[in-house]
Amino acid sequence: MTRPDPAIAYQRDRSPGFVSQRVLSELGRRILAGQYAQHSALPTELQLCAEFGVSRTAMREATKMLAAKGLVVSRKRAGTLVQDSSLWNRLDPDVLSWMSATDPDPEFVRGLIEARLAIEPAAAELAARRASAGDLARIEAGYLAMRAADLSDLAACAEADVAFHVSILNASHNPVFAGLASLIGQALENSFRLTTSVSRNYAETLDAHGDVLEAIRLRKPDQARARMRALIDIASADLVNATAKHRP
Amino acid sequence: MTRPDPAIAYQRDRSPGFVSQRVLSELGRRILAGQYAQHSALPTELQLCAEFGVSRTAMREATKMLAAKGLVVSRKRAGTLVQDSSLWNRLDPDVLSWMSATDPDPEFVRGLIEARLAIEPAAAELAARRASAGDLARIEAGYLAMRAADLSDLAACAEADVAFHVSILNASHNPVFAGLASLIGQALENSFRLTTSVSRNYAETLDAHGDVLEAIRLRKPDQARARMRALIDIASADLVNATAKHRP
Numbered sequence: 001m002t003r004p005d006p007a008i009a010y011q012r013d014r015s016p017g018f019v020s021q022r023v024l025s026e027l028g029r030r031i032l033a034g035q036y037a038q039h040s041a042l043p044t045e046l047q048l049c050a051e052f053g054v055s056r057t058a059m060r061e062a063t064k065m066l067a068a069k070g071l072v073v074s075r076k077r078a079g080t081l082v083q084d085s086s087l088w089n090r091l092d093p094d095v096l097s098w099m100s101a102t103d104p105d106p107e108f109v110r111g112l113i114e115a116r117l118a119i120e121p122a123a124a125e126l127a128a129r130r131a132s133a134g135d136l137a138r139i140e141a142g143y144l145a146m147r148a149a150d151l152s153d154l155a156a157c158a159e160a161d162v163a164f165h166v167s168i169l170n171a172s173h174n175p176v177f178a179g180l181a182s183l184i185g186q187a188l189e190n191s192f193r194l195t196t197s198v199s200r201n202y203a204e205t206l207d208a209h210g211d212v213l214e215a216i217r218l219r220k221p222d223q224a225r226a227r228m229r230a231l232i233d234i235a236s237a238d239l240v241n242a243t244a245k246h247r248p
Numbered sequence: 249m250t251r252p253d254p255a256i257a258y259q260r261d262r263s264p265g266f267v268s269q270r271v272l273s274e275l276g277r278r279i280l281a282g283q284y285a286q287h288s289a290l291p292t293e294l295q296l297c298a299e300f301g302v303s304r305t306a307m308r309e310a311t312k313m314l315a316a317k318g319l320v321v322s323r324k325r326a327g328t329l330v331q332d333s334s335l336w337n338r339l340d341p342d343v344l345s346w347m348s349a350t351d352p353d354p355e356f357v358r359g360l361i362e363a364r365l366a367i368e369p370a371a372a373e374l375a376a377r378r379a380s381a382g383d384l385a386r387i388e389a390g391y392l393a394m395r396a397a398d399l400s401d402l403a404a405c406a407e408a409d410v411a412f413h414v415s416i417l418n419a420s421h422n423p424v425f426a427g428l429a430s431l432i433g434q435a436l437e438n439s440f441r442l443t444t445s446v447s448r449n450y451a452e453t454l455d456a457h458g459d460v461l462e463a464i465r466l467r468k469p470d471q472a473r474a475r476m477r478a479l480i481d482i483a484s485a486d487l488v489n490a491t492a493k494h495r496p
Contacts, residue, residue, distance in 0.1 A: 020312075057308075064268075064309045068316035068342075090427045091339050094316070108423050115424040118370035119363075126362065175356050176363040176431070179338045183424070 020062040023052050027062060028098040031071050031082055041079045042072065069095055093182040100189055109194065112187035113236040117229065119180055120165065124212060124228035126172035128221040135171035139213050142167050147206060157202055158192040164209060168228075171216065191235065201235050208234070268310040271300050275310060276346040279319050279330055289327040290320065317343055341430040348437055357442065360435035361484040365477065367428060368413065372460060372476035374420035376469040383419035387461050390415050395454060405450050406440040412457060416476075419464065439483065449483050456482070 027048075030036050042048065042063070049059050063080050066072045070089040072080050089095055090108075099108070127135065142164030149156040165188060166181045208231045215224040275296075278284050290296065290311070297307050311328050314320045318337040320328050337343055338356075347356070375383065390412030397404040413436060414429045456479045463472035 057305075060305075060309065061312045064312050065316035068313035070341075086426070089340060090423060092337060093318075107421075111422040111424040114370065114374065114422050115367075118366050122362065122366035173355075174359040174362050175338060176359040178334070 020054070020058045020065070023048075023054055023058060023062040024065050025094075025098065026052070027066060028069075028071065028094065031066070032095070032098050036082050038082050038084055041081050044079065071095070091180075091183055096182055096186040100186060100193070109187075109190055112183070112190065113232070115180075116184060116187055116232050116236070119177060120168070120184065120232060121225040121229040123169050123172040123174065123177045124216060125221040125225040126174055126177070127168050128216045128219050128224040130173045131171040131216050135167070136213070136217055138167040139164060139171060139216065143209050143213050146202075146209060151203060154192055158189055161192075161202070162188050168212070168216070205231055205234055268302070268306045268313070271296075271302055271306060271310040272313050273342070273346065274300070275314060276317075276319065276342065277350060279314070280336075280343070280346050281350040284330050286330050286332055289329050292327065319343070339428075339431055344430055344434040348434060348441070357435075357438055360431070360438065361480070364432060364435055364480050364484070367425060368416070368432065368480060369473040369477040371417050371420040371422065371425045372464060373469040373473040374422055374425070375416050376464045376467050376472040378421045379419040379464050383415070384461070384465055386415040387412060387419060387464065391457050391461050394450075394457060399451060402440055406437055409440075409450070410436050416460070416464070453479055453482055 027036075027042070036042055043051075045056060045059055045063075049056055052059070063072060063074070066080075067074060069092045070083060070087045073083050074080050090099070099105075127139075131139070142160055145160035146157070146164060149160050151157065162185045165184055169177045169181050169184060172178070208227065212224060212227045212231060215227055275284075275290070284290055291299075293304060293307055293311075297304055300307070311320060311322070314328075315322060317340045318331060318335045321331050322328050338347070347353075375387075379387070390408055393408035394405070394412060397408050399405065410433045413432055417425045417429050417432060420426070456475065460472060460475045460479060463475050
């Protein structure tokens with residue numbers, strides 16, 4: 001019954017019947033929302049099994065997966081404790097998608113924009129050096145989907161926009177940048193949820209997306225970098241204003 | 249009996265007696281080394297239990313944690329399959345540390361350098377805007393440890409160098425950059441393992457590290473960015489030459 005997580009949909013292949021997935025997601029969301037506070041213990045295994053109606057085996061699997069993502073740690077006698085948030089693996093695709101179900105943390109939203117500004121222009125520059133014709137076709141497909149999307153259908157707009165940016169990350173032929181695709185995708189998803197002016201920005205930057213594609217196609221690394229930077233600057237201006245300012 | 253993983257040591261708090269940790273690490277290393285090939289099944293649970301001398305519960309916990317990191321997926325009848333490497337969460341701190349135990353993949357090493365060049369100058373710029381005096385003290389501690397380290401003690405040099413760069417990522421007050429600390433740490437660890445000329449570079453760039461610290465202290469964002477970029481350029485020149493060239 002859970003809504004599919006967009007950040008996962010393009011990234012992971014999941015077994016549909018995976019019994020502890022629902023428990024895992026719900027516990028993850030509660031931890032990220034602060035419902036289970038840092039350094040405190042989760043309810044006992046028996047309590048959680050009763051609440052979710054699952055076996056102890058399924059519950060143990062779920063808590064092991066939470067531990068694998070740095071959210072909890074098991075301690076003899078003390079039970080399962082929520083770790084300090086600095087130890088959470090916040091770049092894990094699941095953790096990112098759970099975060100999107102909670103109220104956005106302005107500091108994290110600002111951090112994602114800054115990370116996009118550092119990473120995506122560099123990826124566009126590399127894509128201009130290395131993209132194959134197949135890579136170009138995938139970037140173009142994202143661009144055409146953006147143009148074709150109904151502006152009132154935010155989900156379709158977000159999906160096309162994510163596809164465009166992820167295909168450029170992949171066209172950089174840098175496995176680290178490709179591995180950051182779910183991070184960038186989540187940042188974009190967030191921007192569609194956060195600003196009311198997103199559809200205006202989306203329409204205004206359509207041509208700018210095409211310009212990035214053209215620079216990559218013509219193997220102009222510096223131009224690709226500059227155009228991608230300009231694009232993210234425009235798209236994130238409202239977000240930056242809407243969230244925390246730089247400290248003095 | 250396993251050697252502590254440096255990438256984890258500064259990042260995670262682990263229960264020492266964690267029973268499936270040894271199994272998890274060994275299976276992870278085998279998958280990353282290609283010993284269990286992509287799209288193929290792991291040995292059966294019974295075979296693995298016999299080999300490692302652990303219970304089925306411990307083995308299931310280990311495979312769930314591998315699944316949580318995107319390395320495997322459980323399929324009815326087909327068993328536990330190794331996922332396509334594009335689905336591995338290669339930015340997970342554990343996955344990064346397992347990768348360091350295998351032969352370095354030149355494409356990934358090059359990718360890490362490119363990622364450092366995108367991320368660390370941006371983080372240094374933000375640190376110049378936002379670093380507290382406490383942040384400066386931590387960066388300085390890393391710098392002084394670098395100066396104090398015996399050049400013949402590569403582990404001590406690597407630890408101090410990692411501490412310096414991680415403290416700057418944290419001083420950016422950007423949670424995404426801070427979350428990339430284990431990635432950057434792993435890239436540095438790799439560079440110490442890969443180049444024979446690392447101690448020469450290390451000695452040559454000591455003053456340059458101090459210059460980055462000074463620019464951050466004096467709140468000069470552009471200078472901090474440029475100096476960090478120059479530093480990584482020098483430190484990675486040998487690595488870039490030692491690995492794959494850019495494609496035409």
